[in-house]
Amino acid sequence: MGLRWTDTLDIAIELSEVHTEVDPQWVRFTDLHAWVCALPNFSDDPNKSTEGLLEAIQMAWIDEAD
Template sequence: MALRWTDSMDIAIELYEAHPDVDPQYIRFTDLHRWICELPEFEDDPNKSSEGILEAIQMAWIDEAR
């Protein structure tokens, strides 16, 4: 399954599984962006992200971690 920037919940699940010891509340957007782009299933253009997209993914990851 190819992941795109709009797949915030699916990306959050993948990040939760890839980085189980990370508290997503305190992650920097630069690290978040890099980790998303490093996901094997991620196939979107890295330059199409925005602060709003990263924030949505971070919030979904926080929800998943709870």
């Protein structure tokens, strides 16, 4: 089973490995959504994303970057 929207920490870790040059604090939610959906292990419905889930992913990514 692949990543789902609720796997915020795992998604954040993968994003930090793929987008090493990006400061996650400044990522727009539209870009974040596209990047999550493009992850090879992501298998959830793109339409099930919410602002709250994207914010949780972004916050986990910021914590991961620190």
